[in-house]
Amino acid sequence: MADTPKTATLTIDGNSYDLPLLSPTVGPDVIDIRKLYGQAGVFTYDPGFTSTAACDSTITFIDGDKGELLHRGYPIDQLAGKSHYLEVCFLLLYGELPSAAKLEAFETLVTNHTMIHEQMHMFFRGFRRDAHPMATMVGVVGAMSAFYHDSTDIKDDHQREVASIRLIAKMPTIASMAYKYSIGQPFVYPRNDLDYASNFLHMCFSVPAEEYQVNPILARAMDRIFTLHADHEQNASTSTVRLASSSGANPFACIAAGIACLWGPAHGGANQACLEMLKEIGTVDRIPEFIARAKDKNDGYRLMGFGHRVYKNHDPRATVLKKSADEVLDLLGVHNNPVLQVAKELERQALEDPYFAEKKLFPNVDFYSGIILEAMGFPTSMFTPIFALSRTVGWVSQWKEQLADPQLKIGRPRQLYLGDTARDYVDIEKR
Secondary structure, X not given: OOOOOOEEEEEEOOEEEEEEEEOOOOXXXXXXXXXXXXXXXXXXXXXXXXXXXXXXXXXXXXXOOOOEEEEOOEEHHHHHHHOOHXXXXXXXXXXXXXXXXXXXXXXXXXHOOOOOOOOHHHHHOOOOOOOOHHHHHHHHHHHHHHHOXXXXXXOXXXXXXXXXXXXXXXXXXXXXXXXXXXXXXXOOOOOOOOOHHHHHHHHHHOEOOEOOOOOHHHHXXXXXXXHHOOOOOOOHHHHHHHHHXXXXXXHHHHHHHHHHHHOOOOOOOHHHXXXXXXXXHOOHHHHHHHHHHHHOOOOOOOXXXXXXXXXXXXXXXXXXXXXXXXXXXXXXXXXXXXXXXHHHHHHHHHHHOHHHHHOOOOEOHHHHHXXXXXXXXXXXXXXXXXXXXXXXXXXXXXXXXXXXXXXXXOOOOOOOOOOOOOOOOOOHHHO
């Protein structure tokens, strides 16, 4: 005998409405309100959409209470510890881990698309020399639709696939060029003999005048940063990509919209804010002062890089990245960098303080990624572009999934209108 469908009953002015309850594979049930306005003439009110499911998805699942992050069912700690970024890209894009042959073919495909159209070099030079790398990335990625006309038809499966590969392959090149342009150095072309993370580091830090060897420890740390930021469910930038895509916009415009949203300090700037906090603390002897402020309920100060809006226990990505942070700091040392000295000591004192354990304010992924990028020599202005580079595969995967959804409709949120009611126009001489 089939199970009776579950419903929720909503009563308004004595009238009852039965709303279907949808059950996910994991996570809380969802009340289906698609017919609510037609039946009852009311909308729901949910600023920030924190209690609203705007789509169904099979890509990423987060349980903030448990500190769990799954990509296609695989725990993030296993993927970051045993896999690498391009394999995770394949998983997010296609739903399954690849065979060795499929992974090799995918890596070759991505590698062969890392160069950008040569005329795009001139596009970079239209920006001011001191342009923020994120401003450059928003413009250049959006302009890709002007250079790659053969992959903008979202109704063509082949063109969608080509656009996906191009975005994943070219984003490191674009990010590194934005960096090089901001510091006045010549662009460095990608190299097909290097892996994804090593190639990015080479394009950022090599110069034509001398040979640059990518340290494997730094490449592995960079790859982990990419992997740990690859996707994070329906966050603000991903939702922006989906909303832009719902209108039928081309893929490059959609990803540019995601980059623009990520630029906001409340979203992609968390690791930059963490580094700015460490610089504000300045020296190790001032750490107790800032910890005391963070613990004072009458002081609005809070330590950046500790705790997380979604993860109420611990950030599963931070556990993995801490290992890389320790490896990078052991390799490069912290003795000549007061920011890194403060970071290590702040981490130690916070982890030993019962207050932080009680409040579950553990170091998050932004804390460790900020430390790693600072140690590598990236300016804070590059932290968010690297986040955008990492998140591109998540945006692309969500974009592809949405376009294949038969329930796709253009996004059109409702509102609670609190303005004036209808009134008549008054001629200017009578006002």
